[in-house]
Amino acid sequence: MMTNVYHSEILHLLLRCGKAGMRVADISRYVFNIHVGLFVDDLRYDDLHQTIRCYLWRQSKLRRSPFMRVKYGMYAIKDDMAIQLDFDFDHPESYQQDMDEEDANRAKDKAKNNHDDSQQLLLFPDFF
Numbered sequence: 001m002m003t004n005v006y007h008s009e010i011l012h013l014l015l016r017c018g019k020a021g022m023r024v025a026d027i028s029r030y031v032f033n034i035h036v037g038l039f040v041d042d043l044r045y046d047d048l049h050q051t052i053r054c055y056l057w058r059q060s061k062l063r064r065s066p067f068m069r070v071k072y073g074m075y076a077i078k079d080d081m082a083i084q085l086d087f088d089f090d091h092p093e094s095y096q097q098d099m100d101e102e103d104a105n106r107a108k109d110k111a112k113n114n115h116d117d118s119q120q121l122l123l124f125p126d127f128f
Contacts, residue, residue, distance in 0.1 A: 004051070004052075006035075006048075006052060006055075009030070009031050009034055010027055010052065010055075010056070010067075011066060011077070013027060013030050014067070014075065014076055014077045015077055017077075018076070019076060019079070020076065021070040021075050021077075022074065022075065022076070023073055023074050024049070024052060024056060024073050027052055027056075028045065028048055028052045028053070031052060032045050032048050035048075057069075060075060065078075066078055
């Protein structure tokens with residue numbers, strides 16, 4: 001499978017967008033803003049946009065790719081895509097920081113309500 005330097009950023013962004021997906025221009029702007037800085041002037045937006053546009057177009061044609069074309073110029077993650085989780089056991093507080101405040105509160109309420117449920121399994125109950 002063809003990989004791209006910006007694959008993880010694109011995947012992370014499209015996971016947050018859901019089924020609706022996002023326009024390539026918005027994806028390019030997001031990735032550009034991550035990698036550009038005050039002292040970084042070797043990255044041009046036009047080149048980055050063209051790279052991401054071609055990458056997503058090619059990936060959407062492949063069966064094993066996580067990306068699908070929603071409509072012209074818009075891409076999303078396939079519904080049946082499984083994402084491998086990477087746990088960082090050295091820094092467990094980073095998981096809590098990644099979650100939005102609303103998601104954290106919702107997870108806490110769910111953990112409290114389902115604590116006695118025999119089917120509920122919490123791997124790390126103190127995180128919720």
